[in-house]
Amino acid sequence: xxxxxxxxxxxxxxxxxxxxxxxxxxxxxxxxxxxxxxxxxxxxxxxxxxxxxxxxxxxxxxxxxxxxxxxxxxxxx
Amino acid sequence: xxxxxxxxxxxxxxxxxxxxxxxxxxxxxxxxxxxxxxxxxxxxxxxxxxxxxxxxxxxxxxxxxxxxxxxxxxxxxxxxxxxxxxxxxxxxxxxxxxxxxxxxxxxxxxxxxxxxxxxxxxxxxxxxxxxxxxxxxxxxxxxxxxxxxxxxxxxxxxxxxxxxxxxxxxxxxxxxxxxxxxxxxxxxxxxxxxxxxxxxxxxxxxxxxxxxxxxxxxxxxxxxxxxxxxxxxxxxxxxxxxxxxxxxxxxxxxxxxxxxxxxxxxxxxxxxxxxxxxxxxxxxxxxxxxxxxxxxxxxxxxxxxxxxxxxxxxxxxxxxxxxxxxxxxxxxxxxxxxxxxxxxxxxxxxxxxxxxxxxxxxxxxxxxxxxxxxxxxxxxxxxxxxxxxxxxxxxxxxxxxxxxxxxxxxxxxxxxxxxxxxxxxxxxxxxxxxxxxxxxxxxx
Numbered sequence: 250x251x252x253x254x255x256x257x258x259x260x261x262x263x264x265x266x267x268x269x270x271x272x273x274x275x276x277x278x279x280x281x282x283x284x285x286x287x288x289x290x291x292x293x294x295x296x297x298x299x300x301x302x303x304x305x306x307x308x309x310x311x312x313x314x315x316x317x318x319x320x321x322x323x324x325x326x
Numbered sequence: 327x328x329x330x331x332x333x334x335x336x337x338x339x340x341x342x343x344x345x346x347x348x349x350x351x352x353x354x355x356x357x358x359x360x361x362x363x364x365x366x367x368x369x370x371x372x373x374x375x376x377x378x379x380x381x382x383x384x385x386x387x388x389x390x391x392x393x394x395x396x397x398x399x400x401x402x403x404x405x406x407x408x409x410x411x412x413x414x415x416x417x418x419x420x421x422x423x424x425x426x427x428x429x430x431x432x433x434x435x436x437x438x439x440x441x442x443x444x445x446x447x448x449x450x451x452x453x454x455x456x457x458x459x460x461x462x463x464x465x466x467x468x469x470x471x472x473x474x475x476x477x478x479x480x481x482x483x484x485x486x487x488x489x490x491x492x493x494x495x496x497x498x499x500x501x502x503x504x505x506x507x508x509x510x511x512x513x514x515x516x517x518x519x520x521x522x523x524x525x526x527x528x529x530x531x532x533x534x535x536x537x538x539x540x541x542x543x544x545x546x547x548x549x550x551x552x553x554x555x556x557x558x559x560x561x562x563x564x565x566x567x568x569x570x571x572x573x574x575x576x577x578x579x580x581x582x583x584x585x586x587x588x589x590x591x592x593x594x595x596x597x598x599x600x601x602x603x604x605x606x607x608x609x610x611x612x613x614x615x616x617x618x619x620x621x622x623x624x625x626x627x628x629x630x631x632x633x634x635x636x637x638x639x640x641x642x643x644x645x646x647x648x649x650x651x652x653x654x655x656x657x658x659x660x661x662x663x664x665x666x667x668x669x670x671x672x673x674x675x676x677x678x679x680x681x682x683x684x685x686x687x688x689x690x691x692x693x694x695x696x697x698x699x700x701x702x703x704x705x706x707x708x709x710x711x712x713x714x715x716x717x718x719x720x721x722x723x724x725x726x727x728x729x730x731x732x733x734x735x736x737x738x739x740x741x742x743x744x745x746x747x748x749x750x751x752x753x754x755x756x757x758x759x760x761x762x763x764x765x766x767x768x769x770x
Contacts, residue, residue, distance in 0.1 A: 253520070254516040254517075254519055254520045254529065254532075255513065255516055255517050255520050257516065257529055258512050258513040258515075258516035258517070258529070258532065259513055261509060261512055261513075261529075261533070261765075261768060262509035262510065262512060262513055264764065264768070265505070265508070265509045265512075265761055265764045265765070266502075266505065266506060266509055268618075268619065268760065268764050269502045269505045269757050269760050269761055269764070270499070270502045271618075272502075272614065272615075272618055272619065272756075272757075272760045273498045273499060273501065273502040273753065273756070273757060273760075274499070274502075275614060275618070276495075276498060276610075276611060276614060276756070277495040277496055277498050277499070279610055279614065280491075280492060280495040280498075280607070280610070281495055283603065283606055283607070283610060284492065284495075284603055287600055287602050287603050287606065288600070291600075291602050293598075293600040293601065293602070
């Protein structure tokens with residue numbers, strides 16, 4: 250029996266496109282779940298914003314303390 | 327002084343000619359013995375014989391009257407046409423590839439090594455593409471076993487940023503739709519084989535040809551060496567030349583399928599993607615591939631390995647090597663090895679024309695399918711997609727995305743589509759790797 254190549258080709262196409270779309274659809278689904286989980290449980294700490302601002306505040310406190318000490322020292326001395 | 331030189335020269339010539347005549351009859355009878363014993367010991371030859379032997383070994387002689395016993399690099403008989411004119415035509419084709427690469431800037435990184443490999447492979451006598459020639463060795467070393475395409479995939483992975491895809495996941499569907507270029511062309515190729523007497527493609531060959539539609543060089547080479555190594559030269563050349571011609575092939579199709587209003591659609595700005603998401607993504611896709619389609623894991627595994635190293639951020643040295651040194655070295659080897667398949671007896675056949683024609687059909691079909699998919703997605707509620715980014719679903723990273731951006735800018739200067747188009751673009755790479763895995767699984 251001779252196989253009809255075109256029929257085989259169409260079968261390939263159906264399976265191939267189906268599998269590609271299935272794969273990508275599952276991938277999209279997993280991607281959105283993963284994004285949600287990451288954002289909920291592991292929110293990205295903004296290292297540049299939060300940590301530097303807190304250290305900047307600390308620095309300012311230190312500077313203020315140093316200046317007050319210096320003024321005090323100057324007045325007393 | 328001058329007289330002396332002339333005297334010596336005439337003496338030499340006389341000597342040469344006289345010994346030529348003297349040994350003429352003896353040479354005929356002993357030629358058979360010489361050829362069998364040549365390997366063991368060096369036979370003394372008269373000067374005339376040496377000159378004759380030298381003339382017989384020149385390239386001119388080999389082009390004009392080829393040795394009837396010469397075999398191709400596969401050890402098969404070659405027709406006289408392929409040995410003489412065929413080789414000259416192939417050398418001219420190599421020059422054409424040089425011109426396209428240097429003057430027109432068509433994928434020079436690949437077309438130059440491929441073209442030069444083709445030039446070397448068509449040299450008569452030397453057998454550079456044969457099993458003992460250096461091109462043949464390169465082919466056996468890394469192409470016959472699909473090693474080089476995998477290494478290239480690693481480097482491409484290390485260069486890929488999945489950020490745009492992660493910030494707008496549904497654009498991955500565009501990368502899926504563009505794979506219609508592969509499977510639609512497969513049907514076209516088998517239809518050609520079925521209904522025309524000219525071509526006789528098997529399903530394997532048709533699949534290898536159609537993967538050109540994936541617009542992904544390494545994937546095409548991977549599949550071609552696996553399913554139809556005899557067509558590798560034509561498939562690789564078609565694949566890379568059409569990838570270079572993406573800016574010419576795609577825009578007319580994109581414009582024909584979209585309305586003016588659609589081309590002006592502005593897409594919402596992208597959300598920020600955290601580092602952890604980018605780090606989890608490659609592992610997630612690989613696990614998915616392991617579960618669904620293990621046949622695609624050589625490609626996807628290498629790709630995600632490269633990407634994982636890059637996103638990990640702790641092995642910059644390794645990811646830097648993959649992106650630069652490794653991929654450059656492999657590109658040289660890969661190009662030359664592919665060029666070795668541009669030998670006249672394999673390239674100058676009717677099949678090559680069909681492959682070139684089917685290749686451009688595959689590219690166009692993929693582009694069209696991506697654009698149409700974007701239009702279909704716009705029928706559903708949600709953020710609108712500019713259909714111009716659909717064409718970027720064919721892999722060809724980042725060329726196809728740039729084309730989307732450029733066409734978009736033609737209609738609205740302020741519409742930056744580049745990053746939006748990168749989403750379907752990288753999804754297209756995954757999509758064609760999946761398609762490749764399916765084709766492999768169907769034949770195993």
